[in-house]
Amino acid sequence: MATEKPATAKKAVRKAAPARKAAPAKRAAPAEPVANAIEVSGLRKSFKGGVDAVNGVDLAVREGEVFGFLGPNGAGKTTTVRMLCTLLPITAGTARVAGIDVVRDPAAVRRKIGVALQEIGLDPIQTGREILELQCGLYGMSGTRAVARAKELLDLVGLADAADRRTKTYSGGMKRRLDLASALVHSPTVLFLDEPTTGLDPASRVTVWDEVRRINESGTTVFLTTQYLEEADQLCDRLAIIDRGVIVAEGTPEELKSAMGHDVVTITVAEAVLGTARAAVERLKGVQQVVEERNALALYVDNGAESIPELVRLLDRADVTANAISVARPTLDDVFLKATGRRLEGDDETGEEKSA
Numbered sequence: 001m002a003t004e005k006p007a008t009a010k011k012a013v014r015k016a017a018p019a020r021k022a023a024p025a026k027r028a029a030p031a032e033p034v035a036n037a038i039e040v041s042g043l044r045k046s047f048k049g050g051v052d053a054v055n056g057v058d059l060a061v062r063e064g065e066v067f068g069f070l071g072p073n074g075a076g077k078t079t080t081v082r083m084l085c086t087l088l089p090i091t092a093g094t095a096r097v098a099g100i101d102v103v104r105d106p107a108a109v110r111r112k113i114g115v116a117l118q119e120i121g122l123d124p125i126q127t128g129r130e131i132l133e134l135q136c137g138l139y140g141m142s143g144t145r146a147v148a149r150a151k152e153l154l155d156l157v158g159l160a161d162a163a164d165r166r167t168k169t170y171s172g173g174m175k176r177r178l179d180l181a182s183a184l185v186h187s188p189t190v191l192f193l194d195e196p197t198t199g200l201d202p203a204s205r206v207t208v209w210d211e212v213r214r215i216n217e218s219g220t221t222v223f224l225t226t227q228y229l230e231e232a233d234q235l236c237d238r239l240a241i242i243d244r245g246v247i248v249a250e251g252t253p254e255e256l257k258s259a260m261g262h263d264v265v266t267i268t269v270a271e272a273v274l275g276t277a278r279a280a281v282e283r284l285k286g287v288q289q290v291v292e293e294r295n296a297l298a299l300y301v302d303n304g305a306e307s308i309p310e311l312v313r314l315l316d317r318a319d320v321t322a323n324a325i326s327v328a329r330p331t332l333d334d335v336f337l338k339a340t341g342r343r344l345e346g347d348d349e350t351g352e353e354k355s356a
């Protein structure tokens with residue numbers, strides 16, 4: 001697991017480096033281990049009927065990180081989150097959240113965490129303010145403290161102006177932000193967000209990202225699941241990619257992309273000649289891997305632009321006509337493709353059809 005890599009340059013630019021960034025140097029000394037906000041080992045969940053939704057997951061999320069859990073529909077993201085939040089019994093393995101074992105002391109874990117689940121359940125008749133004040137009351141705050149805390153949270157998530165409107169008049173993005181505020185009532189150490197921006201338009205998505213960053217900057221560790229590559233790329237310090245209950249890649253976005261080799265050359269050909277094309281292009285010098293898609297080949301090569309003349313020659317010799325050839329820097333989608341043989345984006349409909 002990539003637990004000892006230094007912070008990325010991107011992250012350093014985005015935030016003033018907090019004290020935790022100096023942590024890796026200390027990790028060698030076993031007497032003084034750096035705290036992990038979440039530690040998961042061999043975590044499994046088998047549902048009745050034989051679905052192994054989570055199939056041996058290991059994770060270490062450091063304090064203060066925004067950690068992304070990226071995967072397609074049905075990958076096991078929500079199941080993992082629900083186990084970590086003590087909402088679902090685990091089948092095997094161990095999990096500690098904020099230093100507490102989720103099986104041994106679920107009540108203590110719950111006091112340390114905030115959760116915004118994938119399905120939002122807001123009372124449509126209540127106003128945003130009423131919902132938050134009620135939530136504060138549930139955490140044992142007195143009337144005046146509850147009023148003050150609700151106001152603070154409404155400001156934090158940018159809902160002060162809409163505070164006294166019923167939530168049925170809120171947009172999807174506003175509902176998400178209110179849900180986020182509800183999860184923050186008791187100032188949790190670790191915040192779990194299950195697909196916080198799914199279904200939001202791009203502008204609302206960016207607003208939610210801003211809230212998440214702000215919350216993280218105040219010291220809260222964030223564990224968020226997402227199906228969006230850009231979200232993982234922009235928001236997360238580190239991420240794990242999960243597919244069919246198994247982690248297939250882990251690291252900072254930069255590490256994952258740079259581990260891909262330098263460039264991705266995509267060659268679009270007719271489906272019928274894919275095999276012939278593959279055999280031809282595999283002869284290219286410097287090709288690290290070739291992944292087949294339905295009507296395209298993705299080649300991981302040292303230098304994409306320089307390889308094109310040779311690729312064209314190889315295809316020509318094999319009598320294959322390329323419909324298009326393009327060169328790009330690797331994205332997290334390429335990381336996913338290389339690890340699983342499938343694309344993550346645009347795969348929503350087919351994500352579950354190929355279960356092994």
Ligand SMILES: Nc1ncnc2c1ncn2[C@@H]1O[C@H](COP(=O)(O)OP(=O)(O)OP(=O)(O)O)[C@@H](O)[C@H]1O
Pocket residue numbers: 047048049051052053071072073074075076077078079080118227
């Ligand atoms: N209560 C349940 N009983 C049986 N199977 C379940 C149950 N909950 C989830 N599953 C199955 O476990 C697998 C993982 O589901 P999960 O909800 O964790 O996926 P996910 O990554 O959150 O997907 P999505 O992006 O669609 O929310 C799926 O195959 C799902 O059908």
Ligand SMILES: [Mg+2]
Pocket residue numbers: 077078079118194195
């Ligand atoms: Mg889910």
